[in-house]
Amino acid sequence: MNEQAMKLAPGNGILARYPGLVLLFDVADDALTAELLAAASTAAEQDQPGRRLGESLIRLLAASGGKLPGLCAYGSVEGGVAALVHGPATITIRTESGEVRLDGRDAVTMVDKVVPGPVSSFQAVLGDAGADADTWSALGTGIVRADAFWVGGPAVAEPPAEEPPVAEEAAPGPPGVSGVRCRKGHFNDPSLSYCGICGIGLTQAGKAPDHSERPSLGVLMLDDGTSFALDKEFLLGRAPEQAEEVRRGTVTALRLHDPAVCDVHARISLDGWEVGVTDVDSVNGTYLRAPGAGTWVRLPSGVRSVLRPGAVVAVGGRQFRYDTYRKS
Ligand SMILES: [Zn+2]
The missing domain is CATH 2.20.28 (Rubrerythrin, domain 2)
Known part of the structure; x- marks a missing residue:
């Protein structure tokens, strides 16, 4: 797909296209713009650039306290394409089996999806307004100003969909992954x-x-030797059973005995094939040590961070490790 001609809509955003990877983002300050472009060019040189870019963007999102501009990206991964969208931006992907539309506003952090190939068309638009492709534009590789792009698809954007009503509960989609x-x-x-x-x-x-049905995604190994299978989501804290969602039964309480742990401290969530951790406004913070890293990073509150196998998380005086038998 990446060899196909790319049409674009001129604008103030920045569109960077590399072999196997495209990143489009809204106006940001110079430092952040440089970081985003560096993340894309680095990922483009690696195996499975879509996956590498996703990891870099999640890191940048955490480092910036959740303040990334609206962005769309796609990159090749084994067997298909990884699509990522954050903030006010949308992506529409068509494959043989139908159309997938991703809106960055549907997640606090980032909406990402691996679409099994082949992809017949891909379009990405920043902001709310529809955008029209410029008749004469075409981009091979390089960096230009643009607010939208289309690969392999119609040269005219579809009108933005009506804002869907906010559901109280998760919409009953097809279960599983x-x-x-x-x-x-x-x-x-x-x-x-x-x-x-x-x-x-x-x-x-x-x-x-x-x-x-989603199989267990691995285990949380606590520092006291207990382990919990990741076939459900957990709310961690000194008294997590007080939380409304635990009483409703949508998440399982995991009690940690430590004076530095808040009543409700952090959440472990499952999204597709990924395990995430989110600090829930804790006083002492939630810290992540990435696999192989020597340093701890304090997670911005309310922002979901993806846990890689081997990652260690510290809440108050307690720690746990995410492990899985899955080999990537
Ligand atoms: Zn097998």
């Missing part, structure tokens, strides 16, 4: 190179797309 099955039938994260259960290679020929 999309994944792939290895040749032996094990259900896997589509971004993995090897089956997490039997270790067989998930090559293009050896995997079949499927939609099924």
Whole structure:
């Protein structure tokens, strides 16, 4: 798809296209603009650039206290395309099996999705207004000013959809997650190179797309030796059972005995194939040590950070580690 001609709508945003990767973002200050462009050019040089860019953007989002401009990105990953959108921006992707529309306002952090290929068209628009492609524009690789782009799709943007009503509860979509099955039938994260259960290679020929109930995404290993399977979401704290959502049964209370832990301190959420941690306005903060990193980073409150296998999280005087048998 990336070799196809790209049309664009001139504007004040910045559109950067590299082989295997595109990033479009709204006006930001010079320092942030330089960081975003550096993240894109670095990711473009790596394997699975879509995944690498996603990781960089989540880090930038955390480092900036959640203050990134509206942005859209796509990048190739094994077996398809990873699409990312944050803030006031939308992405529409068409494949053989239909159309997917992602709106950055649907998540506090970032909406991201791996769309199994082949992708027939991809369009990204910043802001609320629809934008029209310029008749004569075409971008191979490079960095230009633009507010929208289209690859392989119609050159005219569709009118923005009506703002959907805010649902009190999660909309009843199809349950489960999309994944792939290895040749032996094990259900896997589509971004993995090897089956997490039997270790067989998930090559293009050896995997079949499927939609099924989400398996456990691994375990939380607490510093006291207890572990909790990640087949549900948890609310961590000294008295998390007081929280309304625990009483409603949408999340499971995980009590941590420590004077520096707040009654309700942090949340562990499951999104697709990813495990996330969010600080819930705690007094002493929630800290993350990325796998292999030597330093702790305090998480901005209310912003979901993705946990990579091996990541360690500190809340008050307690710690836990996220582990999974999945090999990426
Ligand atoms: Zn398998």
